[in-house]
Amino acid sequence: MSRTAKKGLGRGLASLIPDSALDGDVLPATRSKLRVVPLDEIKPNPEQPRTVFSTEALGSLAASIKIHGVLQPLVVRRHDGRYVLIAGERRLRAAALAGLTEVPVVVREAEEASVQLELALVENLQRTDLDPVESALGFKRLMTEYAYTQEDVARKVGKDRSTVANSMRLLKLPGFALDALREGKISAGHARALLPVTDEDELRRILNRVIVQQLNVRATERLVSSLVRVLPIRRTSQQTRERTLDYATQLLENALHTSVQIKSLKKGGGRIVIDFADGEDLERLINHLRQE
Numbered sequence: 170m171s172r173t174a175k176k177g178l179g180r181g182l183a184s185l186i187p188d189s190a191l192d193g194d195v196l197p198a199t200r201s202k203l204r205v206v207p208l209d210e211i212k213p214n215p216e217q218p219r220t221v222f223s224t225e226a227l228g229s230l231a232a233s234i235k236i237h238g239v240l241q242p243l244v245v246r247r248h249d250g251r252y253v254l255i256a257g258e259r260r261l262r263a264a265a266l267a268g269l270t271e272v273p274v275v276v277r278e279a280e281e282a283s284v285q286l287e288l289a290l291v292e293n294l295q296r297t298d299l300d301p302v303e304s305a306l307g308f309k310r311l312m313t314e315y316a317y318t319q320e321d322v323a324r325k326v327g328k329d330r331s332t333v334a335n336s337m338r339l340l341k342l343p344g345f346a347l348d349a350l351r352e353g354k355i356s357a358g359h360a361r362a363l364l365p366v367t368d369e370d371e372l373r374r375i376l377n378r379v380i381v382q383q384l385n386v387r388a389t390e391r392l393v394s395s396l397v398r399v400l401p402i403r404r405t406s407q408q409t410r411e412r413t414l415d416y417a418t419q420l421l422e423n424a425l426h427t428s429v430q431i432k433s434l435k436k437g438g439g440r441i442v443i444d445f446a447d448g449e450d451l452e453r454l455i456n457h458l459r460q461e
Contacts, residue, residue, distance in 0.1 A: 203242060206252055207271045211245060211261060214254040214289065230259060231266035239264055242273040252276070255289050287315055294326045301357040302347050305336045319428075320446055330446040331426045335361060338422065343369055346376055355379060358386035362393055365419040371396070390423075414439075425454060 243257035254261060255277065264272050293299070294307045311317040311325070319337075323330040339350070339360050350360045359379060366372040375396065379389050414431050421429040421441070428444040445451040 203273065203275055205271050205273050206245075208261070208265055208269065211243070211252045211254055211272075211274070212248075213261070214256070214258045227259065227263050227266060230263035234260075234263050234267040234269065239269070239272050242275045244277060245274045246277045287311075290315075291325050300351050301336065301339060301360070302351050305339050308333050308337050309340065323446075330450070334428050334444075335422075335426060338364060343372065346372060349376060349380065356386065359384075359389050361423055362386055362389040364423065365393055365416045366396075367415060425457060427454065 239260055241257070241260065243260055244255040245252035246255060247253075252274065261272065290307060290311060294304060294311075299307070308322050308326075311322050312319070317325070319330050319333050322328075323333045326333075336357075339347070339357065341364060342350075342360060346355075346360065346363060349355050350357065355363075355376070363372060363376065363379075366375060375389075375392060378384070378392070384392065414433065418429050418431050421431075421443075425443060427450070430442040430444075431439055432442065433439040443454065445454055
């Protein structure tokens with residue numbers, strides 16, 4: 170990697186691997202192959218966290234492509250006789266809208282491509298216009314498919330570890346709640362406030378009330394707190410006991426903005442484990458508890 174590229178790491182990977190860089194600067198041009206290929210031979214980018222694209226923006230880009238063509242080649246790799254997109258999904262979609270049947274591409278070698286796919290996902294996650302669900306799913310993929318830890322993800326995308334943890338917790342919500350979040354009917358703050366509600370029917374009722382009455386996050390938290398009751402652990406069934414512990418876990422995570430585990434002991438009682446990333450994060454937790 171060049172001295173310039175290494176220096177870029179300090180400013181975040183976005184400065185190192187913007188879309189243009191993925192199209193030719195990260196890897197030596199001499200090891201790439203430029204060609205024109207049919208659109209129907211290109212599979213979408215598997216590392217693209219975005220699933221919703223602005224129709225207006227794509228239309229504008231398509232209009233430009235009709236006049237000027239695709240000025241910047243897409244980046245692809247070969248796989249099973251087809252091409253898999255690494256960078257340039259907006260251009261790919263806009264080219265189809267413009268009526269093109271083929272586009273210019275830069276073909277990366279298989280080994281290089283695997284690195285490019287990872288970098289493409291990281292770069293995409295640094296974007297500020299991804300919705301909360303897209304971001305959470307992207308973080309999850311980095312952890313499950315590339316063996317990142319939460320600390321690794323936070324460092325790579327330039328966010329706090331608590332931000333990554335809180336983002337991924339949203340994925341515990343059922344699909345209808347995530348849909349409301351993606352559609353902008355509720356915010357990520359609302360979604361986190363709803364996490365303690367484990368009964369889906371009850372969650373639907375609360376979610377509908379939040380949307381209809383346009384409740385803010387604080388009002389939503391108070392509503393959830395008033396409707397969801399913590400039952401005495403000793404007098405409940407195993408299922409209710411688990412739900413109670415899950416509810417308590419969510420309350421603590423909401424309050425502390427970090428991952429929390431509550432472990433029951435066979436002889437009664439239990440243990441609470443609170444995660445912190447470093448000394449600074451521990452100091453934040455201590456100050457928060459003191460204020461409470």
